[in-house]
Amino acid sequence: MRVAIAGYGNLGRGVEAAVTNAPDMELVGIFTRRDPKTVTVATDTPVYAWDSLAQQQGSIDVVVICGGSATDLPQQTPELAKLFCVVDSFDTHTNIPQHFANVDAAAREAGTVGVISCGWDPGLFSLARLYASAALPNGADYTFWGRGVSQGHSDAIRRIPGVADARQYTVPVPEAVAAARSGSNPELTIRQKHTRECFVVAQEGADLAAIEQAIVTMPNYFADYDTTVTFVSQEELDANHAGLPHGGTVIRSGRTGLDGEFGDTVEFSLALESNPYFTGSVLASVARAVHRMSEDGKVGAYTMFDIPPALLSPMSAEELRAHLM
């Protein structure tokens, strides 16, 4: 199957690696809104201008769209679904129903398949919440993120006057994780579940106290959390905080038995050295499923909730039953 990548940032690089290493996929092109001559990619995949994508209908089976969720994907995914089968990682949870409707309309009209919101959250974590709630309907679930780098929060710090660079880690509170796991179904506030650790490089002569105050009081991003700010040199940030690790845990605890006699806990967790490379790997597996669904005559928008899991694997149904069941 022939796969193209639309958008070449961290996630695009992750998809590039995963598709290149998949024996059943060929990476036929990387499409960028920048001048293709200025984009150096990690493989010998040809780089094309974004606007030339439309001319490639018929030579691409699936386009993996690697734009951002804030402004790129709401426009790009419906637009490209008019021409290609597509996969995206749209992760603004509250806008998923609207994005789904937009992609569904475009894909139905064009006879394509568009799978939205793939990756690990939304994605594998969503699946963990779904399977756990189906198996344990009488229960409650908890999602913890981290310890890992939140790029959105790091960007928010960088926009503060006097900040040269920053890295923000989201950190689950161990006591909250233990409480979720205990089966006591605690009510946990935002502040009780996660703390935020900020490593900040200040510009020379900047007012450190003012920067710290601006961070810890920032609405939505930090005000509701216990936040620590540590000022470091650019060298220290580059040496110790260059990676993009992430991960987290979905825990559902609930009760079975006619009167809830028995307590059970279901847990799914990830520890990732590189968030974009793992997310890219998940997107590549979904691209495989998209191609199979399209060949099977499906059209419209879907999420990972709708994909028979076997379609994600390069193994045949027989091999899966014999080796993984």
Add this chain to the structure above:
Amino acid sequence: MRVAIAGYGNLGRGVEAAVTNAPDMELVGIFTRRDPKTVTVATDTPVYAWDSLAQQQGSIDVVVICGGSATDLPQQTPELAKLFCVVDSFDTHTNIPQHFANVDAAAREAGTVGVISCGWDPGLFSLARLYASAALPNGADYTFWGRGVSQGHSDAIRRIPGVADARQYTVPVPEAVAAARSGSNPELTIRQKHTRECFVVAQEGADLAAIEQAIVTMPNYFADYDTTVTFVSQEELDANHAGLPHGGTVIRSGRTGLDGEFGDTVEFSLALESNPYFTGSVLASVARAVHRMSEDGKVGAYTMFDIPPALLSPMSAEELRAHLM
């Protein structure tokens, strides 16, 4: 949807509780090979003779078959699939391909749907292995069971002369779990992964040393494991070892990046106070999917690998996208 249970042991009781508590299901009957008058069930569900099942075609949407994997299910599931949509928990891993073929032939001829090998292993653990291997193709996976009661191993001990009763716990070795999680992809032998703890009630005057020797040298069941035998009174066994807890962990560690630069770990785990009640709850959710697949025109045998996850949940696709994605 109208659900029936065929076979009323521990697992049948688990399904009874789960179906009774599901707002979208009605438990229309429990079918037993025993004299129905001698079977007392936990709810007010009518109990019928097994042989009367065939007369109930048209009044049952899905039969959840709760027989054993050794001799019951290989015969019962294909037979009942000729009459009904069915779900089973067939768990003899090596015979799954043959069982699948038998159920598939029967279900295709009858126009029914049969989903085999549901529960947690095979079942949710199989799904964890599949999703993790699709997301991390360059890696290795490890399944640990326990700490929990193995009924097969408990039964094997009870068959030894001089044994009045017994309970066997399968226990994962913490060092092996840590090694699997570490990303070093260790080769682990059977002995390195699990130990076996046996609590045994001896008959009066029995030769304890002979019993212990018979256990620890028993091929397949114990000889390949480090096994401990503790003799206890019947009162102690009843007081401290009456439950059927179980659980375990599936760990896949692997590498992403063009040259495997990044190490990741995916982990799924269960801690269950009652194995049969949780398994029964999973079977009930699969019964829901079976009914939906049948209404959608599907026929033949399937496993949980083939079921779009959304079909397991009582929530609509819209609700799932809005709340669990």
